[in-house]
Amino acid sequence: MADHSATHAAHDPNIGNTGLDHRKMGMWAFLGSDCMFFGSLIGTYLAYKGKSLSGPTPYEVFDIPLTSYSAALLLASSLTMVLALAALQDNRVKVAAGWLLATAAMGLHFVLNQVYEFWTFVNHYNLTLSTSLFGSTFFVLTGFHGAHVTGGVIWLLLLVSLAWRGQLDRRDYTKVEIAGLYWHFVDIVWIAIFTIIYLIP
């Protein structure tokens, strides 16, 4: 296996002198920086929690069953993502494309739930980005997360499109794995947001 790796490294331009795929290293570095980005937004939300002078409070507007359903959707989509990877590993490209499509569908469902939540906040509770500290910090944090999910859905659909056109096989494992890393990251960010923003009283 060591000989195989050495040969692979000598011929694969994506393998750097660490012996690691630099595309994957780049993704991990990006995810690390994104941790700090979301850390700042979560910290800001918590710093201003309960300090709004007007407007509805979080617990007047939050729909815990809906957000729990959304959390379950993202967790389930993480499973389908790794199942897609496992299928691609076995060169079952059609199966992998099916799992990727299921992942994208659950991601899209999550985004639509979030759009519905935002619409309800604006139209039923008159809570907007400029209403209060709660509105500003909540919409910026969850909005950026939603944008990340939307980007992930587009990325997954592009991979599905490649698979359907016969341009994706087990040699592209790393490409799909990197997309998977990004997708799981949006899931773990939601794990944090769901607990810290929605569940903690």
Next chain:
Amino acid sequence: MADHGTTTATHGGGGGHATVRTYIQVAIALAIITGVEVATLYIPGIPNPVLVISLLLMSAVKFYLVVGFFMHLKYDHQIMRALFVGPLLIAVIIILAVMALFSAFLLLPRPH
């Protein structure tokens, strides 16, 4: 590469692997923990500090399961681990620092 079998996944630079069975077990654990998290909210009489600590612990376990098994970091090269865990620790410090700066408290009542 064919020797990796039908249910394993490789992880550039790492030596281990996870099976589909492992993925499904992790998903079941995640579903159970999420159910317990939400159910905890509806149990009356739990002191606030206990509730907050238990919710944070359950969230941390879910975080670890996804990062360790689904993102394969448990099996991956230590450089990949350092690239993610280092900034993650900084992110936690940022959150605590911002909260301290603004006198925001999760567990303790705010001073009046």
